[in-house]
Amino acid sequence: MSNTHADTVLYVRDTMLDQQEPPASTVGPVGWAKDNLFSGWLNTALTVLSSLFIAYLLYRLIPWFVSPTWDGTSLSNCREILDGHEGACWGVIRDRWQQLLFGFYPPELYWRPILTLVLLLVALAPVLYTDYVTPKLLYFSAAFPFLMPWLLWGGTVWMPLMAAAGFAIGFVVFTLVSRVLNAGISIFAAALVAVLWWVLLAAPVAHGIASVLPLALEPVASRDFGGFMLSITIGVTAIGCSLPIGIVLALGRRSDLPLVKILCVGFIEFIRGVPLITLLFVASVLLNIFLPPGTNFDIILRVMIMVTLFASAYMAEVIRGGLAALPKGQYEAADALGLDYWKAQRLIIMPQALKISIPGIVSTFIGVFKDTTLVSIIGLIDPLGLANGIRADTAWNGIYWELFIFIGAVFFIFCFSMSRYSMYLERKLQTGHR
Amino acid sequence: MKKSVFLGALTVAGLAAGVAGAATLDDVKARGTLNCGVSTGLTGFSYPDANGEWQGFDVGVCRAVAAAVLGDASAVEFVPTTGKTRFTALASGEIDMLARNTTWTFSRDVDLKFTFVGVNYYDGQGFMIPKELGVSSAKELDGATVCIQTGTTTELNLADYFRVNNISYEPVPIETNAEAQQQFLAGACDVYTTDASGLAATRATFENPGDYAVLPEIISKEPLGPLVRHGDDEWGDVVRWTLNALIAAEEYGVTSANVADLASAPTDNPEVNRLLGTEGELGAMLGLEADFAVDAIAAGGNYGELFEKNIGENTPIGLARGLNAQYTDGGLLYSPPFR
Numbered sequence: 009m010s011n012t013h014a015d016t017v018l019y020v021r022d023t024m025l026d027q028q029e030p031p032a033s034t035v036g037p038v039g040w041a042k043d044n045l046f047s048g049w050l051n052t053a054l055t056v057l058s059s060l061f062i063a064y065l066l067y068r069l070i071p072w073f074v075s076p077t078w079d080g081t082s083l084s085n086c087r088e089i090l091d092g093h094e095g096a097c098w099g100v101i102r103d104r105w106q107q108l109l110f111g112f113y114p115p116e117l118y119w120r121p122i123l124t125l126v127l128l129l130v131a132l133a134p135v136l137y138t139d140y141v142t143p144k145l146l147y148f149s150a151a152f153p154f155l156m157p158w159l160l161w162g163g164t165v166w167m168p169l170m171a172a173a174g175f176a177i178g179f180v181v182f183t184l185v186s187r188v189l190n191a192g193i194s195i196f197a198a199a200l201v202a203v204l205w206w207v208l209l210a211a212p213v214a215h216g217i218a219s220v221l222p223l224a225l226e227p228v229a230s231r232d233f234g235g236f237m238l239s240i241t242i243g244v245t246a247i248g249c250s251l252p253i254g255i256v257l258a259l260g261r262r263s264d265l266p267l268v269k270i271l272c273v274g275f276i277e278f279i280r281g282v283p284l285i286t287l288l289f290v291a292s293v294l295l296n297i298f299l300p301p302g303t304n305f306d307i308i309l310r311v312m313i314m315v316t317l318f319a320s321a322y323m324a325e326v327i328r329g330g331l332a333a334l335p336k337g338q339y340e341a342a343d344a345l346g347l348d349y350w351k352a353q354r355l356i357i358m359p360q361a362l363k364i365s366i367p368g369i370v371s372t373f374i375g376v377f378k379d380t381t382l383v384s385i386i387g388l389i390d391p392l393g394l395a396n397g398i399r400a401d402t403a404w405n406g407i408y409w410e411l412f413i414f415i416g417a418v419f420f421i422f423c424f425s426m427s428r429y430s431m432y433l434e435r436k437l438q439t440g441h442r
Numbered sequence: 443m444k445k446s447v448f449l450g451a452l453t454v455a456g457l458a459a460g461v462a463g464a465a466t467l468d469d470v471k472a473r474g475t476l477n478c479g480v481s482t483g484l485t486g487f488s489y490p491d492a493n494g495e496w497q498g499f500d501v502g503v504c505r506a507v508a509a510a511v512l513g514d515a516s517a518v519e520f521v522p523t524t525g526k527t528r529f530t531a532l533a534s535g536e537i538d539m540l541a542r543n544t545t546w547t548f549s550r551d552v553d554l555k556f557t558f559v560g561v562n563y564y565d566g567q568g569f570m571i572p573k574e575l576g577v578s579s580a581k582e583l584d585g586a587t588v589c590i591q592t593g594t595t596t597e598l599n600l601a602d603y604f605r606v607n608n609i610s611y612e613p614v615p616i617e618t619n620a621e622a623q624q625q626f627l628a629g630a631c632d633v634y635t636t637d638a639s640g641l642a643a644t645r646a647t648f649e650n651p652g653d654y655a656v657l658p659e660i661i662s663k664e665p666l667g668p669l670v671r672h673g674d675d676e677w678g679d680v681v682r683w684t685l686n687a688l689i690a691a692e693e694y695g696v697t698s699a700n701v702a703d704l705a706s707a708p709t710d711n712p713e714v715n716r717l718l719g720t721e722g723e724l725g726a727m728l729g730l731e732a733d734f735a736v737d738a739i740a741a742g743g744n745y746g747e748l749f750e751k752n753i754g755e756n757t758p759i760g761l762a763r764g765l766n767a768q769y770t771d772g773g774l775l776y777s778p779p780f781r
Contacts, residue, residue, distance in 0.1 A: 384524075387522045
């Protein structure tokens with residue numbers, strides 16, 4: 009009776025079956041397509057229609073893009089090469105790409121803006137990729153704001169050094185005074201001394217040292233700046249300065265001190281209440297008139313200041329949104345730990361508020377970078393202004409798409425990188441419970 | 443309206459600032475370069491070439507003045523200006539002169555307080571049509587759709603012209619010249635109207651320029667010329683007589699090729715001698731070298747040479763001299779005597 013089971017059941021499997029691949033129609037590209045593209049008659053119809061549309065677009069566009077006109081010397085020459093066919097005239101890009109990138113910067117000095125861009129990336133690395141780059145590079149990041157103008161504009165190295173010295177002097181004054189008086193007064197005293205140094209002493213001292221030991225690069229006038237170099241210079245400065253200024257403004261707006269609060273609210277609302285182009289006109293026209301004749305207040309510097317102020321006001325509101333989104337408990341916890349205001353901001357509030365605001369902050373950055381094209385309206389030769397100038401050359405008059413596609417592509421590369429980086433940063437800082 | 447009042451106030455304020463630094467000639471000499479305002483880009487008149495050098499008909503005037511004052515046609519800082527920034531740039535002293543296809547009008551001369559030193563191009567508003575329209579005169583354009591840039595004087599001129607001739611039209615408002623070209627080629631309008639020089643430049647870019655024609659009617663006066671600030675007549679004289687020297691040089695047959703020869707020794711023609719400084723002291727009266735006109739002419743040639751090189755019939759733009767011919771050839775160019 010030991011085999012009763014065998015008597016009652018015809019077949020018993022005594023080994024496990026190997027796992028099998030899922031049916032080919034449910035995995036891989038085929039499965040994906042079935043699930044997403046052909047999951048019903050409506051979706052199938054839409055898929056077929058859109059594929060036809062895309063195919064039609066490519067059929068019309070690719071012959072235009074793939075056009076043997078790279079060596080064209082003028083629009084009419086391109087038309088001869090094309091011989092009646094439709095096609096782009098890429099000769100204009102070959103002829104003018106350096107101008108579109110560097111403006112009127114002397115060609116033999118192109119290495120300077122290029123080096124500046126490389127150094128910019130090096131300076132940004134420890135800030136952007138804290139996990140992979142040694143924090144020691146931060147010292148270089150701190151020096152970069154003084155290095156950049158020297159490399160781009162040239163002149164003696166002592167001027168940026170003396171500007172940097174102003175910060176050092178301010179810091180020394182702060183440490184000395186803060187031993188005797190409270191922090192607020194020490195900051196004020198330090199700022200005062202630093203400003204006095206910059207306004208009164210920095211230039212003569214720099215000239216004095218330069219006359220002994222020049223160490224100068226060949227100067228390049230602001231007027232020679234143009235193309236993407238101009239856009240990036242203005243954009244990077246505005247982006248770099250607007251974040252700290254924006255944080256200060258956002259904190260000021262939430263401050264309990266009425267004077268600070270009114271000043272910050274007034275500034276933010278005023279700047280947000282006027283279009284950027286108005287501020288640019290103020291920079292180019294009003295200042296020109298109200299400054300005494302002969303004052304050489306660089307137009308690019310004026311524009312940079314205006315764009316920075318504009319971006320700061322928007323940045324302040326973005327960060328204020330982040331501050332407002334933090335639960336009140338976080339503020340109270342910081343108080344309960346006995347942290348003072350600055351420590352609470354630095355250790356508890358800001359890291360969280362900034363993390364919340366990342367998408368908004370990066371949107372503002374991208375917006376500011378694209379807004380730099382507005383400077384063409386006040387006669388600075390940014391890529392769009394340059395496109396207009398290139399079209400005024402009889403050789404290239406009548407060319408639109410090629411130039412705008414090139415400019416658009418370069419802008420896209422910059423803006424898309426910023427947006428991808430912000431997504432990476434959000435993922436990295438993701439601590440929520442999902 | 444408010445805007446113009448505002449800009450007017452700015453300009454007045456600018457004048458006050460400008461007057462303080464009156465002796466422009468001394469400033470230019472001390473600086474060693476001429477700051478000349480040009481257009482950021484206008485076909486044939488001012489544009490940067492592939493090497494970043496500014497070229498064009500207006501640019502040629504700047505170079506001639508630089509050569510006359512400083513003896514060096516390359517001692518010019520070109521300041522690109524837009525239609526909105528040009529007058530404040532001049533009023534505030536950022537530029538010493540403006541050579542930017544600017545129409546000489548009463549209000550700009552009197553109200554904005556500028557001095558137009560002459561005319562280097564007589565322009566006027568014209569019409570371009572596709573030949574298949576079968577129209578030979580603007581008066582036959584009754585009921586036509588017209589592409590026109592909004593907010594410009596061309597819009598007002600057009601309305602005036604059609605009202606005076608009692609014909610109707612339908613405006614197609616567009617923003618920029620680039621847009622106008624696309625719309626016109628696409629057939630969105632029968633007629634495109636703007637300055638005749640602009641029409642010629644636009645037509646030159648078409649794939650089949652022969653299919654389009656510019657009508658003979660010119661419906662407005664647009665004398666374009668270099669200008670300086672009010673209140674510095676010495677400097678105004680320098681620019682005026684440099685321009686006149688270019689015009690007179692063409693009249694007397696002095697070109698960039700033969701100017702060195704003619705200036706090396708006095709010729710039989712006393713007017714040429716005075717122009718080139720081999721006789722008399724005209725240069726010194728201006729506060730310049732005696733041979734200032736020689737440098738100016740050598741810089742880019744006389745008026746006719748500048749015209750032919752940049753916008754004349756052998757260039758893609760292909761403008762005929764027309765009104766811009768010497769008075770001896772039935773044009774309007776007439777330099778006062780160098781005496």
